[in-house]
Amino acid sequence: MPQASTMQAYRASLLHFHADPAFTEKPDDAYAYHEDGLLLIVDGKVHAAGDYATLAPTLPQDVTITDYRGKLLTPGFIDTHIHYPQTDMIASPAPGLLPWLETYTFPTERAFAEPEHAREVADFFLDELLRCGTTTALVYCTVHQDSVDAFFEKAEQRNLRMAAGKVLMDRHCPDFLRDCENNGIRASEDLIAKWHKRGRAMYAITPRFAPTSTEAQLRATGELAQAYPDTFIQTHVSENQDECKWVKSLFPEARSYLDVYDRYGLMRPRAVFGHCIWLDDEDFARMAATGSAAAVCPTSNLFLGSGLFDFEKADGHKVPLSLATDVGAGTSFSMLQTMNEAYKVARLKGSYLPAIRMFYLATLGAARSLQLEGTIGSFAVGAEADFIVLDPQCTPLMARRTGRRESLEELLFALALLGDDRAIAASYAAGQLVHERRPN
Structure with missing residues (x-):
């Protein structure tokens, strides 16, 4: 002793x-x-x-x-999908995902070019997570390298185990948020060298979602993920039906939205896909086969009217699952509130989610999704x-x-x-x- x-x-x-x-x-x-x-x-x-x-x-x-x-x-609770730059735009009205991005998300993220603003928001964000019992999160920053530095600096001050990454985005977005040529990949590699496994920090390679990356960027992102296999990958998939139609028009050769990522080598252990509402059985089987995980975001999906996650279908393929707030489309930092909505979503889909399972998904289930069992x-x-x-x-x-x-x-x-x-x-x-x- x-x-x-x-x-x-x-x-x-x-x-x-x-x-x-x-x-x-x-x-x-x-x-x-x-x-x-x-x-x-x-x-x-x-x-x-x-x-x-x-x-x-x-x-x-x-x-x-x-x-x-x-x-x-x-x-401590583990939130596997959340955007710290969207803290100040939580509860912003919009008729759907794509107009919400254009009206609120992109203008809000522009301010993170200023390091002092990024540090102030990161301070508040981390305090809010801790106030709600979340001690680890998989976090989206913005396209700005300084936004990542600010986040990790503030997490390091609190000695928190956090994963985060710079958003990669080189098309279908405002010029002020667009990666030029290959600078997003170079910046990501610099951030990996600086922060990944420094203290309790972990880096997440972060293509925003397939429509905002060219094929060249997705290809380079897959190569980056292969070069650094112990980093995380985080992105969005099959959140909204309009988004799914858009992806089909941009990538007509892909079998499905998820298949776009698979083609570029972005499905592997430590890859976490937010939402996963409109996936079919073949998609879920592929997630299970590659060790990729689904982050279920019920408050966000209800807020934007995106759809209802099918727990029964995902469980049928034993896909690694966790719960996530998805602030700022998500309407609460609280994982307890997230459980509240997850329970109702399951009921509306005809299944039942016991509380004991919800607490598992917010703790060990999330750790397993992140390949961190035994650590947190x-x-x-x-x-x-x-x-x-x-x-x-x-x-x-x-x-x-x-x-x-x-x-x-x-x-x-x-x-x-x-x-x-x-x-x-x-x-x-x-x-x-x-x-x-x-x-x-």
Whole structure:
């Protein structure tokens, strides 16, 4: 047992996962839950997690136990699709995806040519994530190299595990956001050299979506992804029917929208595709075969009227899934609010999404989608100690409902359907407190 001076101890209910509840014989086999638990942290990593009665007698003398009894500790939420430059345009009205991009997104992203503006927005964005219990995210920056530097600098100050990348875009966009010749690829490679695996930073190669990249840029992007196989790839696919028609007209030789990316070598492990609403069975089978993952963005898809994700079809092919906010088309930074909408989307598609599965998708499921199992997303020994403290009594209604719960599923369902940032009592990154909710 380590010295008392190097150990942190937290007493509360504990929940984390070791399997997907949708693919275990019994859902209880997918997770570990300790009603009265103890989480032990040493040097920013999980040392042990289990029953308080079992672990407490093994502690060195003089270890201070932070008492969160009555609350629930889970691994920090992981948001696998979000745009930090769109923070200031959240809740902007538009009749659909493409006019929303033209009217709000592109003009807003223009301001990120100014490094000071990028740093100010990154500060607010990261604080908002932590306030909502999200400790890791896969983040879109803008086409500006400085926007990526600003984001990683602010994440590094907080010692957060974050993945992000410069948007690649060389057509069908305003001139002020267009990559010229091959400068987007060169800038991306420079950013990989500067930031990828520096501390807790990870780089994501980021073509915005197929219509805004020429074939030459997509080809060069695929070559970049092959040269740096441990980087991430993030982009959008099959979000909106008008977008899908546009892609078909631009790439008539491709079997499907997803096939465009496949042709350029952009499907592989650590490739995360946002939305995936209008994919067919062949597309989902290809995602599973290549280890590519789908980021499900229910609040965004409902806000823009894009469509409903088919959980049952994706699960039929065992595609790696996670939940994502997609701010700023998404209408909340909260993964709890995202679960709320995901549940309703599943019901509208004729399937049922238990709360225990939603919490898996926001933690270990997301870590698996990012090929980061064992690093984040669980309380496995040696995992980085990113965790959150959920408060079932954060509001009078929540307290009343959870006080009548009869199962863990009911507790989690109430947190997902009634919860928001107020349910996050505290957020920790690498064992250090990075957010604490103040009483009203």
